[in-house]
Amino acid sequence: MQEQTLLIIKPDAIERHLAGKIIQKIEESGFEIGAIKKVVLTKKQAEAFYGVHRDKEFFSDLVEFMTSGPCIPMVVRGENAVHGIRELVGATDPEKAYENTIRALWGTTIRKNCVHASDCEKSAEKEICFFFDLCSIVI
Ligand code: GDP
Numbered sequence: 001m002q003e004q005t006l007l008i009i010k011p012d013a014i015e016r017h018l019a020g021k022i023i024q025k026i027e028e029s030g031f032e033i034g035a036i037k038k039v040v041l042t043k044k045q046a047e048a049f050y051g052v053h054r055d056k057e058f059f060s061d062l063v064e065f066m067t068s069g070p071c072i073p074m075v076v077r078g079e080n081a082v083h084g085i086r087e088l089v090g091a092t093d094p095e096k097a098y099e100n101t102i103r104a105l106w107g108t109t110i111r112k113n114c115v116h117a118s119d120c121e122k123s124a125e126k127e128i129c130f131f132f133d134l135c136s137i138v139i
Pocket residue numbers: 058061062091092110111112113115116117119
């Protein structure tokens with residue numbers, strides 16, 4: 001089934017000039033970019049985006065990291081894109097991620113793991129709307 005999901009290239013990857021490599025990996029894996037932009041999240045925006053983690057001990061660290069530099073959110077689409085992109089991204093901790101996943105290739109720590117990807121269809125819909133107007137997504 002054709003789906004779309006949200007992927008964010010996080011500040012650590014941008015600082016290390018990995019955006020191009022990550023996009024190439026996504027495209028080579030058969031997915032297409034439907035919309036893309038570069039943003040600097042405010043503290044409030046990062047807190048809202050990661051609201052489900054509000055009670056976790058790493059929440060303030062995560063918000064600090066996500067506001068430490070620009071991010072590149074993008075809508076990615078393709079066959080089973082939600083699950084497929086999560087597979088391509090790999091486990092949260094790069095050390096535990098399968099070989100050849102984005103986080104195994106370029107992630108450095110559980111915090112600096114290069115990318116975010118929506119974890120289910122419902123989150124994908126919500127997270128796409130967080131960053132993009134429907135009219136800015138190329139069909
Ligand atoms: P994801 O869906 O694989 O991104 O993982 P989660 O939704 O559980 O966590 C969101 C993000 O919070 C992760 O991608 C990491 O950047 C960060 N994070 C998760 N666990 C930890 C942790 O134990 N310590 C720190 N510092 N950051 C974490």
